Amino acid sequence: LAKTTQPISMDSYEGQEVNITCSHNNIATNDYITWYQQFPSQGPRFIIQGYKTKVTNEVASLFIPADRKSSTLSLPRVSLSDTAVYYCLVGPDTGRRALTFGSGTRLQVQP
Amino acid sequence: EPEVTQTPSHQVTQMGQEVILRCVPISNHLYFYWYRQILGQKVEFLVSFYNNEISEKSEIFDDQFSVERPDGSNFTLKIRSTKLEDSAMYFCASMRGIEGYTFGSGTRLTVV
Numbered sequence: 001l002a003k004t005t006q007p008i009s010m011d012s013y014e015g016q017e018v019n020i021t022c023s024h025n026n027i028a029t030n031d032y033i034t035w036y037q038q039f040p041s042q043g044p045r046f047i048i049q050g051y052k053t054k055v056t057n058e059v060a061s062l063f064i065p066a067d068r069k070s071s072t073l074s075l076p077r078v079s080l081s082d083t084a085v086y087y088c089l090v091g092p093d094t095g096r097r098a099l100t101f102g103s104g105t106r107l108q109v110q111p
Numbered sequence: 112e113p114e115v116t117q118t119p120s121h122q123v124t125q126m127g128q129e130v131i132l133r134c135v136p137i138s139n140h141l142y143f144y145w146y147r148q149i150l151g152q153k154v155e156f157l158v159s160f161y162n163n164e165i166s167e168k169s170e171i172f173d174d175q176f177s178v179e180r181p182d183g184s185n186f187t188l189k190i191r192s193t194k195l196e197d198s199a200m201y202f203c204a205s206m207r208g209i210e211g212y213t214f215g216s217g218t219r220l221t222v223v
């Protein structure tokens with residue numbers, strides 16, 4: 001599995017756009033990039049997944065450059081409720097694979 | 112939005128006792144998982160289950176652990192003889208086969 005590196009923590013204010021970048025230099029051809037969000041004492045929640053270029057859903061956007069060695073999760077206009085840990089995971093998109101969570105990025109949104 | 116349901120939300124047990132953690136995955140999902148998270152640590156994979164058998168398990172998932180899907184809806188994790196170090200949040204998850212998992216809210220297991 002490709003190793004991922006992301007910032008340990010980030011701070012933001014309500015209403016700002018937050019971009020969390022993840023490095024995955026050893027990403028394999030069949031690997032997808034998936035982001036999860038976790039609130040304290042809750043299970044991780046799937047946010048977005050992509051393979052290349054840009055993916056957008058109602059929650060976030062995921063930007064993946066052509067070399068796929070990094071990716072950026074973009075959260076538009078964050079609110080206090082976006083305070084959470086965000087995990088970047090890289091691996092094949094098959095149902096049987098185990099997910100390997102790193103330490104994630106702890107996002108703190110302030111008023 | 113469909114949910115993965117876990118019960119109980121919190122369980123306290125004495126060391127050496129058996130516990131069963133219960134999960135109801137999303138009905139049309141095919142893949143089922145257990146993960147755990149010790150307080151302040153990473154989320155760790157325990158076991159995956161597909162087509163009524165274990166697909167993959169981690170080193171954590173030793174002989175003290177077992178999983179079962181006794182009927183069409185429940186998915187259980189049994190710990191035969193709990194140890195203090197088994198204290199953690201245990202998350203059940205399910206997946207249809209593509210995109211992301213859906214995790215439950217977890218069971219906080221406290222072994223005393």
